[in-house]
Structure formats: C-alpha cells, structure tokens
Amino acid sequence: MGEDRLKVDLDDLCWAYEDAYLGNSYYLDIETGEVLFFSDNLTGTEGGPEGIEEIEDEVGDRYIALPRTSPREGYRDMEEFIETVEDEDLKEKLSIAIDGKGAFRRFKDVLNQYPDERERWFEFKGNRTEKRVRRWLEAEDIRREIDCS
Known part of the structure; x- marks a missing residue:
C-alpha cells in the first residue's frame, strides 16, 4: 500500500481472526479499511454467499482475505x-x-x-x-491508522 495510511478497526480485525466457524469469511477493503463479513448462513441477504463472488473477483486488488487463527x-x-x-x-x-x-x-x-x-x-x-493481527498487517504491507474505539 505504499505510504498511504489506512484507517482500520483493530477490534473488527481481531474478531474476524478469532472466528472459527468455517462458513464465515472476512475481507479487508484496502480502500476504505472496512472489514466485510460473509456467511453461508445468510443466504439471500447482504453478507450472504451470493455477494462474496464480486469480492473474490477483486481479491488482491481491492480486497484481502483475512486469515484465521489456527x-x-x-x-x-x-x-x-x-x-x-x-x-x-x-x-x-x-x-x-x-x-x-x-x-x-x-x-x-x-x-x-x-x-x-x-x-x-x-x-x-x-x-x-492483537499481536498476530498487527504482524499480519505488516506482512501485507498495510500501513494503518488503528482505530481502537
């Protein structure tokens, strides 16, 4: 991301990282800093599996799939x-x-x-x-302004 700073909510990132349910997916929008949530359980609604296809088309460009804790x-x-x-x-x-x-x-x-x-x-x-998420952000070269609200 170079020298641009992205405002991200650390609590949202940590929540996503800790979510162990395999039917849930999270993506970081590297333009807005928003954490996007999708779930197999939300068919026909915003956040359902239908909406994930357009996100996956832009993974690597605009979106980054968030990792999970092992x-x-x-x-x-x-x-x-x-x-x-x-x-x-x-x-x-x-x-x-x-x-x-x-x-x-x-x-x-x-x-x-x-x-x-x-x-x-x-x-x-x-x-x-939090330490793991911060290391992940650094590994992705995401310069961030952490929102700890």
Missing part, C-alpha cells in the same frame, strides 16, 4: 497461559483439561469456575490475537 495457535496460547497461572491446583486442572480431544471446551469449562482467571485469560488471548 487450532495450533489456540492450543499454544492455552499452554502458555497455564504457565502464568499461580494457583497450582488450577494449573493442574487446566493442564489435564487440554489433554486430548475436546481440549478447548474443557479448558473453558474449567476457567468458568474461576472468574478472575477467566478474565485474565480473555486479556491474555486478546493481547496475543
């Missing part, structure tokens, strides 16, 4: 968060929770019993996501 990144985040937990009992419960299939659900279930740690997890995860 399960590997999410798992690594849980592991690294567990290392920051001071309560040894909770640390053990979380370590057991992330072992095997259903790790994400069990991790959240354990944290739901510890509201303070749950809030700390949200902050930890949000910071990690």
Whole structure:
C-alpha cells in the first residue's frame, strides 16, 4: 500500500481472526479499511454467499482475505497461559483439561469456575490475537491508522 495510511478497526480485525466457524469469511477493503463479513448462513441477504463472488473477483486488488487463527495457535496460547497461572491446583486442572480431544471446551469449562482467571485469560488471548493481527498487517504491507474505539 505504499505510504498511504489506512484507517482500520483493530477490534473488527481481531474478531474476524478469532472466528472459527468455517462458513464465515472476512475481507479487508484496502480502500476504505472496512472489514466485510460473509456467511453461508445468510443466504439471500447482504453478507450472504451470493455477494462474496464480486469480492473474490477483486481479491488482491481491492480486497484481502483475512486469515484465521489456527487450532495450533489456540492450543499454544492455552499452554502458555497455564504457565502464568499461580494457583497450582488450577494449573493442574487446566493442564489435564487440554489433554486430548475436546481440549478447548474443557479448558473453558474449567476457567468458568474461576472468574478472575477467566478474565485474565480473555486479556491474555486478546493481547496475543492483537499481536498476530498487527504482524499480519505488516506482512501485507498495510500501513494503518488503528482505530481502537
């Protein structure tokens, strides 16, 4: 994008990056900074799969498909968060929770019993996501004016 600065909403980008539903797609309009959302569940409406075709025709020129967080990144985040937990009992419960299939659900279930740690997890995860999104913007050479409203 050169020296132009694009105003983008970091919260919108982070939300899109964290959306794990494969039927949803997000694109960044590099002319306006708007994050566009499309879903398989919205047929016949704005944001439905019919509208995505015209966007996909301009991917690379005007639009950039937004990446998603990978399960590997999410798992690594849980592991690294567990290392920051001071309560040894909770640390053990979380370590057991992330072992095997259903790790994400069990991790959240354990944290739901510890509201303070749950809030700390949200902050930890949000910071990690924001760093990844900022790195992605840099990799795409998008000079941005971040709107953190």
